[in-house]
Amino acid sequence: MKPFTYERAASPAAAAAAVARTPGAKFIAGGTNLLDLMKLQVETPAHLVDVNRLGLDTIEATAEGGLRIGALVRNTALAADQRVRRDYGVLSRALVSGASGQLRNKATTAGNLLQRTRCPYFYDTNQPCNKRKPGSGCAAIGGFNRNLAIMGTSKDCIATHPSDMAVAMRALDATVETINPAGQTRRIAIADFHRLPGNTPWVENALTAGEMITAVTLPKPIGGTHVYRKVRDRASYAFATISVAAVLRPDTGAARFAFGGLAHKPWRVEAAEQRVDGGAKAVAAAALAGAWTTEQNGFKVPLVERTLASVLAEGGAA
């Protein structure tokens, strides 16, 4: 790792101010992704601001009947929370589908949202990558791209967002709460939090310089059957090839679907959810309209449809 200096922040506002003030500074929470990238020198921060002991590790009920999840709540703690298991099962299921037991004990709610892509060209500093080195090109397009994006891609980047948790949060219409270096707070809908790559693939989310996530809130429970189905190359401890987060209400015909492994952000097309009467084929066709595939990753299109069929069967909607 490149040398860096380290400080432990005293408050969320002080942490945000410290990152804004210090050139090359980054927050460190669980560190399971950042330290991996620092060892490879994909990330070379000059200063780390440790936000682990700021008291942001609780899950509380909101006045609206939902939950406020502190930014530093570990993935295991969130998945195991009785309220999450009872009312937001899709989130609990998504969390335990990700990483390993050891990593989930360390990884945080905010850090999970801010994970970097596992595109092999992003990880390999000998390769061009517009995300890692703006303007250097994209080696993934025309390279080994079997597991890369098919939706919302650009000529500059076909990376996917690797999170399972974020996919469930997208289906649940979560909101990200932040504080900026001036101490101002704001709320960002999860739909607007992650960005598509466009011609600035290194800009991955809506956060401004030094802005720090303090919590993620979930609206009040919507009931229904919650399913998280992850398809991957091995049965455990692997990133999604594709995944489906679904909340199904066979009684009312309402359905929500968000997809992982397809895009630079959790992929959700609300219009496709109106097509649930037409079954998996209709939903998949609407959700994947405009897909851009390569010879290697074109299999994801039929895989989404088949996985949706399985999810609908499990949820009693087909």
Added chain:
Amino acid sequence: MGTTIHIGAEMNDIPGIAITRRGALVSGAAAAAAGVVPLASEAQALPAEQPAATMPVTLTVNGKPRTMDIDPRVTLLDALREHLQLTGSKKGCDHGQCGACTVIVEGKRINSCLTLAVMHDGDSVTTIEGLGRPGDLHPMQAAFVRHDGYQCGYCTPGQIVSSVAMLDEIKEGIPSYVSADLNASAAVTGQEIRERMSGNICRCAAYSNIVAAIADVAGAKDVA
């Protein structure tokens, strides 16, 4: 031969053989290094890197307070192995993929290679050395021996530390991806053990015996 070497913490308890794995490795490395002449010109050609400022860190390791002055880059794994000479925790991949470095911090199993020691100032750490010792094995260590839950043994400390903490996670009611009912407590089944231990890779593929050892300790019958 005839020399008895006692280095490091891994005393071999096989009667009549008083050489440790670490001792053999260290003496072997010393012999290899003796034949290498440092190239002064090469050393000078390297860019001078500023020494990083060190920071004091105190950990309670296996019940004992240990204070170090370390570079913030030092991972918890390197602090344990290189600064405290607790070499039971292994460095496999150094990227959180293999689980050989698993230790228990504040009651939770984590990958010690993917966290900085400075982030754990004041924390309590349990390593394989803290679970049991030769002659006084932890039940999980004894079960791994009984079930032959290893071949080369490199992943074994991580497997054992991970499995001890994993059984606690099941007791605490933490669900897994294979738990059928999110709102019920998971039983200790072969499927649950396999899923929950997926962060520990065994390249010798001693998995079936590892699962048998863990199931034995948990008192689980059906682990097919």
